[in-house]
Amino acid sequence: DTGVSQDPRHKITKRGQNVTFRCDPISEHNRLYWYRQTLGQGPEFLTYFQNEAQLEKSRLLSDRFSAERPKGSFSTLEIQRTEQGDSAMYLCASSLVGSDGYEQYFGPGTRLTVT
């Protein structure tokens, strides 16, 4: 059973550029979550999906951020017109709704550096 995978692991971009991250959840997991973690802080919730439906978005998710999960499997998170304040670790997690669907399993994260 493979875990949650994220690609790329590291991304360096210039301010103003667009970036896109991908997350592949654990197979059969129907819930997928995105979090952002800055240095010295705990992860902060951004958004989550159940299957292909986006059920909640944080106020942290400005109009420059968009997330999709078109077929209910992998998900993408796009940041348009990146700003230096977007530099952070972007974490993806997945879980399975059901009798034991409480744990969220996290991927290794994508570290974004905006110069």
Place this chain on the structure above:
Amino acid sequence: AQKVTQAQTEISVVEKEDVTLDCVYETRDTTYYLFWYKQPPSGELVFLIRRNSFDEQNEISGRYSWNFQKSTSSFNFTITASQVVDSAVYFCALSEVNYGGATNKLIFGTGTLLAVQP
């Protein structure tokens, strides 16, 4: 609003010492879950334990134990006979439970950096 407080920013112990990591939470929900995650230097969050709001039994797993007290809104984590491999940042997290039983967003504390010296 939901909130998790981990007042201990950093703790340093010598190997084989016992150490307790504190976690205090706030929520208006009557049904919720509490979690502990470990984040080693590699960066990947590792799930350790979950507790639901109706189960105040303490739990022990090897050298790890957890003490959940609703009366003080605390969910503390103790490592017995610490080892160098326990060095990591530990996060406490809280989540509401919605329809279907699966948690929604996790609300994390700011974490406690545990350094175990040999």
